[in-house]
Amino acid sequence: MKLHLRWQLLLALVGFGLILAILSFQVQSVGLCTTRVPSGGGVFTEGMVGAPQRLNPLLSDGFPVDQELVSLLFDGLVQYDHAGRLIPALAESWTVSEDGRSLRFTLRNDLVWHDGQPITTADVAFSYGLLQNEAFPAAAAVKALWQTVSINVVDNLTIEFVLAEPYSPFLEATARGIVPAHLLQDVPPAQLATHSFNQQPIGSGPWQVAPGQDWLTSRSLRLTPNPLDWREGTQIPVLEFRFYPDEESLLTAFANGDIQAINSVSDALLPQVTAVSHARLFTTVAPRYTQLIFNQSDSGFAPLQLAEVRQGLAAGLNRDVLIDRALNGQGVPLTGPYLPDSWANNQAIFAEAGVNAANADALLTGAGWPLSEGSSVRQADGESFTLRLLALDTAVYQQVAQEVAAQWAVLGVEVVVETAVSITELRQKLAARDFDVALVDITPSIDPDLYDFWSQEAIIRGQNYGGWNNRRASEALEAGRQVWGIGARRPSYNTFLSIYADQVPAVTLYQHVYTYALSSEVNQAAIGPIYEPRDRYQTFANWFLLYRDVTISCPAEETT
Template sequence: MRFNLRWQILLAVLAFSLTAALLSFQVRSASLCTTRVPAAGGVFVEGVVGLPQTFNPLLSDPYPVDRQLVSLVFDGLTQVDASGQIMPALAENWSVSEDGRTLRFVLRDDITWHDGEPVTAADVAFTYGLMQDDNFPGPAALKNLWQSVTINQIDDQTIEFVLTEPYAPFLSETTRGILPAHLLEGVTAVSLADHPFNQSPVGTGPWMVGANQDWQQNGRLQLLPNPMFWREGTQIPVLEFQFFPNETALAEAFADGRVQAMNTVSPEMLPDVAAIPGVRLFTAESPRYTELLFNQGESGAPLLKSAEGRQALAYALDRDAVVDRVLNGQGLPLEGPYLPTSWAYNPAALTQYQYDPTAAQLALSAQGWEKVDGVPVRRNEEGEPLQIRLLTLAGAPHEPLAEEIAWQWADIGIETLVETAVDGAALRASLAEGDFDVALVDIPPPADPDLYDFWSQEAIVRGQNYGRWNNRNASEALENGRQIWPVTERRPYYDTFLRLFNSDLPALTLYQHATTYALSPTVEQAEIGKITQPRDRYKTFAQWFLLYRDVSIVCPAEEITPDSE
């Protein structure tokens, strides 16, 4: 058999090349390592107690779940920042006329609806025009306000509001979400509540409602990141809300891993949730507080008629102990009717009512309520016992709070009868009728510090001054403060109001609410900071991730030490 030399040489070269390639691959493989890096994908599932009623910014006020979802999907002309100031949102800027009656807003030209259509002044005029209709199904206060406003569309980018008189709190009304007129053409106030738009709304906010969903039937709502907001994208493509009938069911789903977050953890549930392995808890200030409202009207207890009597009740309370014992510490100290985020907040104008039972007892004695040996309840000269009716909502946390307050007041000789209202409507009815001595109530203060509808003399008759605080100077300060626009000019009137409030003490703030959010350890790189509005919880969502993928990298060189040589 004869061999071809040229073929032999060629085969030898090929064999050598193949061997070299294999050796090279082995060398390279030996220098590569596998590591895990974040991967796009997955569905982030957040559990919420309750089911949305109407997914519409004009109708969401009475429903907590709805308000949160509306914040994610819709934008207003303006928004409130962390310092309580009104800032632009859909509006680029605005101006106020010299007489303080006309506001003109210029819209941004780079905003579109989730369906790609441009946002125009026609959308704004349509939205606020619905609230002017006599048949508007939303809160009556909204209808009354907007019926007094003339709306003029100047051009596609400019909208004008003409007021009957200067009214600075009006600016905060423009934070309400705007509706797309092109999708609701022909819709009236009567048909708004039942319109299919409310099941799959289109807004301008950071989140879009996914198509073809029936969240009222299956209890799930999926939101998608709006690419116009999340310009660089997100690792997680879907934010899903699952709705639960109660917190117990939600906590079980969270512990089992069926949901990766609990939207809110109540103080009562906090110890159980905190015990779940690996759970991360984020606690933030909430824009509401709980107060004791004192009835100074004819139907109120005699002790409450004087500031000294009301101050005695304040000194007799260890508010820190109330928060610790009933709320597992989930409450923040606060004095007065303004949150720290409000520009009208001024702690220097307020007395810090530290727990001082001695001062409380001296004040009660000075009011003619004396302790008698062997008798637990103080009495006056006529032998009448010192009794107070404390009104609150039934159930946790309000009823346990009331019981704790009653227990503390009993320590200085006050007999407190806790009376409960079955729901919010019953509570409001009792407040309006003056059927209480002291009421334990939650207050979500308005974005603007104008409290005329709560504390003015007029509000005793046509408002929510349920405590019947009758102070002319305080009323005038509130009235003057709402009639001028610059914050620097308004501030002195609210400082005056605060000093008068502090002197008379028509209500005692117990604590500012805190909201706790629970997150599973399966959610990586999630950080949650200060929350001014519900969408703030997801400020860092772009960096959150659920999945990993394996990638090959060059292994780091081994460090040679003298001992290893």
């Protein structure tokens, strides 16, 4: 009887405990809520028009997609910051000798390749040494520069470059990415262009190629964050690029949600991308501008040899109106041969030149080309003021060319737009000086050296397609490349700009803008100024695609 009573008491106690637990859970549940928080995972997919050839920084010249990707995968000794100034990358520091002919770099002592092998000056010497090798298929201009340089390895962390003469723009050449000697030093230079390294490279940059891919066949390339660059980790573990043959297929993929970003939205594509409901657009200025070059050689319209005529034509252009009408507002007015963030840019010099729309007519009339009453075109000695304007045969360039023609028509200048059906034909016509005025895009080096564009020597061996023959400007450009340091170089470039502003060998119309399209599916993305491709991923660590539900204490209700 007692034993039976014990079991009854035990069962009663267990039941009472269960009741207390249920009541306690119910009380606690009243104070709990569910919320969504960012979760790691997913693949961020970005589309672009075109496909890479070789993922190799020594072979990427002339291939925009290649250059875009190698910027993410490889580092050079130096890199540019957001103010357009060179700062250390693989190098910790550098010094210039007193005679200006020798640069000595010291590498950081913690550098490793993506495969974990150490980076030393042997890799630097090997990489830049390839650019001196006649058998290596690098760009001719790149070879010409490096073949004048002696490369001396001092020790594992110190390397010296000796120049034939002082040449300050050389520093920019060391921003080119380097490749690992331990993987490539036994490959004949002539065979490197077809080596498998170019498909599955090992670099040192913030991104690395995921193994086991055949992106030539799949037309997609997966990258993963380099943990040494993303020490805090990233929420999205994979960055995938997909390559499309044209903008139409790229737009379709974005609209359908197959990709979450468009690498670069062209002016022509912009209205259609804007119409996609989940599109978010990030716009910043691009390191490129469009310019009108005046042909001052004997093959051009003779009056263009007069500075007053070039000044009048420049004054007769309204950049703001041109950008609105021809580009749907996608451009930034720009004056002069330097981008706004260049340390050599000095807009005060152009303001002092005083050429404006109010005196356009006076300048042309004073140069002997009056506009008679009742006439629509200026004339002198029975000859009409008629210009041949050369432009690439694409929608955007033709729109710009037609707007230039319309604005100059108001000034009494007749314009005949001539087209070049390809970049190759445009370059041929420029080299032959088969134009009066040419509409061209310029992507200047960040270093302000414009010797190859505007010096007297560049008329014969360079890109001075307008044949501007000004000794003082040429001497200023030469002086600016023979000294080191911004302070020492600036006076020479101010002198050059003063002559340029007065003589107007060309008219810069606008700086291009870069537009990046991102799906609203991508959360917490912020994109600032973009000077090189890797810049748009500065905040990638904060981006996320997925959410997860977590239980939290409910916030206390407010009482009144």
